[in-house]
Amino acid sequence: MLARQPAYRPQNFDPAALPFQQVSWVEGRDAKTASTEIADLKLDLVLTLVSSVLPDQIVASLRFGEWRFSFANATFEGTDWSGYAGVIEDRPATEMRIDIRRGGPAQVTNLVAAAFNTKFSAARNADFIKERAVTLVMRELRRLAETGRIEPSYHRLPQVLRSDPPSDWQLLQYARRLSIKLVARIVQAMRVKLGGGVAVWTLFVGEGSPHDFDPHKAVEIPPDKDEIRADPFMLEHEGETYLFYEAYAPGDGKAHIAVSRLVGNRLERLGIALNCAHHLSYPFIFRHDGQLFMMPETNQARRLEIWRCLEFPLRWELHSTALEGLSSADSSLTLFDGRWWLMTNLSDFHAYEDHCSELHIFEVDGPDLKTVVTHRNNPVVIDSTVARNGGRPFVQNGKLFRPSQRNEFGVYGYALNIMEIEKIDLDTFRERCIRTITPDFSPGLVACHHLDAAGGRYVMDGMLGRSRQSPQ
Template identity: 50%
Template structure:
């Protein structure tokens, strides 16, 4: 595409590194020939990538075993799904009829050839099988698979008539929903865990289940790509559970129905109030002396909002001896925000006016200096692209400088330089039914603010999970260490807490970080969340959400 007379190359988000390895030969073990959206998404992505060869869909008529559920659970699960987890049918891009792309093999447990060794399975020479139902393949056959039988944890939380994935978390009010990708190597060996992630729970079990399954495709494809590229299966640090939760009984289902009705009513009331402009999320700012490594929010001073100026996502910027703060700004009843700027004066902000306005929502005004230029990369996900703006008259005049990732829904992006290389970290929403910017962190090597060359990381998304993935401010370099603030989205609350992550290793093939600190909204009374941090010149600033 062309912009201001310059040519910008449409970036490719898939890793383009070449592999000399033969494609992985994969089988999918299912219980019927009727497929859910997440399974169709998975088939589509496997067919799209030459590193994989989906050899067969294996249909196991006895794949649900003798597991039964109460009629009430079946009814509630169906109604829950219709009311809160309805989604459009997934339309594949790489196949019309899956039977034209892969072989279907029906397994029969009564057939001696299956229990003692099936020629149909053996001739496939599969590298691995993905199990989507509670019962897997015979242990002896699994032991012949070079990379074993894989299963996502929700595969065990279902019967032929009902699915209770996410049910226990809703009933218990759990802070997160966990999903794991486990492997069975057969031969009596213990199960291993390949990877896991935690997600912010929804108010409905059916919605939890549908959301988790969509995100599971992303986790699964990342680990399949890792295996295809390296030829080695590396296990994670977690342990695989071999004792999945059984179906809830009638009393548990009844308690769930009561809680669901209460939650749905509260949710509907809040939504009506929001649309009427009566209810608005109100954020406040806190500031104090300190750095990303050492700051105590208990000692911070509040910079309170005004009814016509609610401030969030603050970024500090020192210029001409003064400290400025750029922030997302909106008023009670507004449905979108713009970027505004003020000057810090003691324990207050002197408003200077709007910096960037748009017909769509703007937030996360990441402002930075490169040479003599001052740039800003605000969140513009409603425009389905990343935008870089250049300052022409500080601090109120800006012009569009560059765009990137056209067509992609990207949020809270940040740029930084490390050992002579520029890196872009962005929260993309790779989704079908559930747009969500809190669960995937993607990394790219770039050429700087022009963003004319973008090389995706080999392990994108490099971080998966709503408790750690979403950026919560700029990346800091301090005393040879690299720190990334991230959001901790939990308890069904967007922006519940704040993490300080330390990036320990970063290259085109490796990304490794660890959480060194988590801040929860207990440092001042009346707070429901905190989700952004920035610091400059020995001073820090963060935002916090006020309880309604």
Template identity: 50%
Template sequence: MNETKPLRVGILVARGRALENWELMILDRILAAPWLELAAVFTHPHPFEEDRTSRLLSWSSRLEARALARQPAYSPKYFNSHRHFIDCYDIEADASSTADSITGSFLSRLKLDLVIRTTPKGIADDAIAALPFGEWAFNFSDRRSAEADWFGYAEVLAHAPTADLVLYAKCGGTGRVEIARAAFNIKPSATRLSAFVRERSVTLLMRELARLADTRRFDLPASADAAHGHAPSFGELLRYGCIVAGSVSAVALKAIKSRLHADSAIWTLYTGHGEIDDFDPSEATEIPPSSSSIKADPFLFQHDGKCYLFYEAYARGDRKAHIAVGCFDGDALQPVGVALERPYHLSYPFVFRDGDQIFMIPETHQARRLEIWRCCEFPLKWELHATAFEGQSPADSILIRHDGRWWLFTNLSDFHAYEDHCSELYLFEVDGPALTGIKPHKRNPVVIGSTGARGAGRIFAQGGRLLRPSQHNSHGVYGYGLNIMEIETLTHDDYRERCIRTITPSFKAGLRGCHHFDATDGRYIVDARLTI
């Protein structure tokens, strides 16, 4: 992080209203970050637009929040409202200006770098002009009134595949600029979606504040996306109610079946011949599941001239899975046995070589740590070699060596109420499978959003390119699609990738999703979802 003085940040909140969880999280994390300084907290006496939303929207959104978006209160570690609101300033309703009103000269005296707005109404344009990096806000902050929040209603009504979170700034003389954007999988209700996106927004904001504190550059292009959206009408609310009722009924039925051990996600495998940059899943051969052997997250591994397959395995109705292994005879998979079983759920068995040793990194997020296992006798005997991220929730981890350095890709869930491994990709420079030295990347999380963050298989070095499979979670489905991402920049200070291909479940009839890819020695394998 830049060694110069911290960014001086002001926060604008609504006067007379309790701070929401996401607002408390922002205040808390700013105070915890040495590169940021919470310089002022402003309150707006009239933070909402004059138009009132309907009583039906107000009543239904409150009821829905209690039923579908209930979350524990956030307990700040650093922020104290009694201490940090002492030097708080009110935006006066009278624009004639008093000592406490927010004007350009007033902000100049405070030497603020930017103001983060959590309300629909912000500070005046002349005051914004005095801020070097402007007034920042999220698009969801614009879609609310004093009575209700309507972020997410339009997406649910339109059956949209995802909902966009947009962090933007208003700057003097340049208008509105987009700082960052992320897309998140749709939820069964707008209220649940809104609460989830608000929690994710904290991570996005802190990443962009860290980037700004480090670079002190803010040369972003103007954004044309200025639509705030309208509150749903009476007719739209009735239609929305029918959609939510159907979604909630389906979720409830699935939960009942799960408790009765009568339901599990059913996956199937497809194998064929090709590489990551040219495979055609429509020509693949199916390796179908049985009620006692459902297979997902497949990883191929060549050993002594044979092609083995490690995969997540479970029977229908099971609450946890183990790691099994099979061996290919042509396109037929012959079972070999159980490679690893633990008291907690295992999946995503990434198997790789380092010299003459073989290692496996299964997903062990239920154990609240990352585990690396070393093979003692291939393929069924493994011993615990290293652990990391104790007390955290890593998932779908991949270790690669690139330009002489080891890099660990993992999906950590930075959460308070909504644990989610599909939205944030973290990158660490490590010392190899021992994991005795772990250095976080400067731009963590390097990818945010459910349409590209979560890993979907090993990373390939192909013709001088790095290609990363990732999940495309959308349409309300976990594991809806599969991306092939090309990593364009991978350094200590920067990470950039672009999507070069997306595979949807349309490649075979009857599929609901596909979310994993692997290949070795000319053979590839994908998994596909048969049920929701």
């Protein structure tokens, strides 16, 4: 019930038509005979989903070794405890890795590792991680098929060691905390149904660059009763500064894009820039060839949309679309070293439409989106602590930087990262985190997940805790 896993119905293949071949091998059987039989099958590798390991003689016959999922190490006497440790120990994120046993004698190396925002339920935590493991291993298998060689990930987490199952006392404590969380979720769902209980976001503005500004010096622009604001983007236009942002009021079923003039540290509301039948957010606004464009989040429409400004700031027309049928979120477009890059967070998950775990990039021809070329290793990032875009990419001193969300502690948009993109082309994507901004710069904040900057100023958003949810 808590894992929320519906029956899986494949759409792209027929399981009954796949050429499976049963290999009879029982643990404890003579390894030399078994390895000879397996060698005759000319297997490239084995994916191991159980806690036991293959004998070294069999591993030595595998061209690319035995690939082991870390969650398999948490299976004891037929019970899967893989999702419990992250919840019981209050881990900010739960790690998952694929390690390779290879050679003779077998040596263990890490292939790839990722971390995911810990869920409130251990069963959901385990199932979500296993669902992401499918995407992760398929990407690595595709890369192996194309290159013929194993390419370990650039960043590696410490090896996850086998741990004991939780004690009876830990399970009792877990059951108590889970019950409290379930009651809180039921109350929250009732509040939302009655037109309240929505997340309240507030804005902060200040001076400085994304590299080194001090958020403690930011000035808050609190929300109004009829307009809560998030995902702000700045635009300098004809000597004035404007903010485009996601706007909604308590009780609204969806959000629209609004625009205000930023005068000092206050907003002068101008109106609704864009409103559609579906939810809108993240109004990524940019200039190209003397024209203004906006690329809002339209994941409910199952396509990417770019709108062109007809009359600033309230009249826009649909200019181009792409990624038809896909659920994309928080998309950004940047021109770097003469090439246009589209960075977006896609979700095609089976049970969890979570846009926080995968970053996909494409080379495009600009806002016309007539040419969209997929990166060879999409998704280039699989990790909820760094994957989701958190604002406009920016260039400084010839280097490209990407704000990203840090989804941890079970909170959506808990913190902000500044990622330095060290290499980007259609074959490679490599970045590193150079800064993290946590929601401790203002009392009552529980999250901060978006940043934009222009003209020496910056704007951020922050989610208020219950004690401060009192819009002016």
